[in-house]
Amino acid sequence: MNPLWLIGCGLLQLAILYYQAPWTAGLGAGLGILLILALFAVSRLRWDSHLDMILIMTGPGGLGMMLPMLSVAGPACHIQPSVTGFLLMTVGMLLFTIPLSWMSARCVREARNQGIGALTLGVDMVGMQVGMLLAYLSSSKWPIDDPRILWMHHSSMLICMSLGMLVAMIFLRWVNPAPLGEYTAR
Numbered sequence: 001m002n003p004l005w006l007i008g009c010g011l012l013q014l015a016i017l018y019y020q021a022p023w024t025a026g027l028g029a030g031l032g033i034l035l036i037l038a039l040f041a042v043s044r045l046r047w048d049s050h051l052d053m054i055l056i057m058t059g060p061g062g063l064g065m066m067l068p069m070l071s072v073a074g075p076a077c078h079i080q081p082s083v084t085g086f087l088l089m090t091v092g093m094l095l096f097t098i099p100l101s102w103m104s105a106r107c108v109r110e111a112r113n114q115g116i117g118a119l120t121l122g123v124d125m126v127g128m129q130v131g132m133l134l135a136y137l138s139s140s141k142w143p144i145d146d147p148r149i150l151w152m153h154h155s156s157m158l159i160c161m162s163l164g165m166l167v168a169m170i171f172l173r174w175v176n177p178a179p180l181g182e183y184t185a186r
Contacts, residue, residue, distance in 0.1 A: 021148060021149075057128055128165050139152070
């Protein structure tokens with residue numbers, strides 16, 4: 001997994017958000033958060049292997065959520081939530097994350113070696129989806145008259161998706177006590 005790919009996906013998300021809802025403070029905060037994620041991406045081999053999944057989800061996954069909506073009317077699902085918008089975001093996110101996770105996430109590679117790759121990826125994706133749904137349902141009640149809501153909605157979506165994946169990771173450790181992330185990089 002190339003950290004530049006993750007950083008590029010993050011920069012594209014910020015560009016789309018800024019184009020749709022110009023907010024200088026949001027852009028500055030987003031660049032700061034992206035810098036932190038870039039540091040994690042560059043040093044990811046020193047961290048638990050499940051960090052790969054979170055980085056894939058926040059970079060390419062976050063971008064995948066936004067791209068289907070650009071063909072409809074911008075990431076309008078963040079401002080005017082609908083079932084169709086949620087489904088389009090989900091499809092985009094899954095298309096960008098499943099193949100990349102299967103090929104390059106260290107935890108999934110190790111799980112594949114143990115014969116539970118599909119289970120690991122499935123549980124992580126369910127956790128991500130539950131987090132995404134909880135963020136979507138709660139933020140759909142926010143007022144839509146302020147364009148900064150787009151930034152807040154997307155941020156809450158990525159945060160809740162990460163938290164959902166953390167719950168999934170804890171569940172996986174409980175189901176399969178054999179360590180998936182306690183090894184060094186190969």
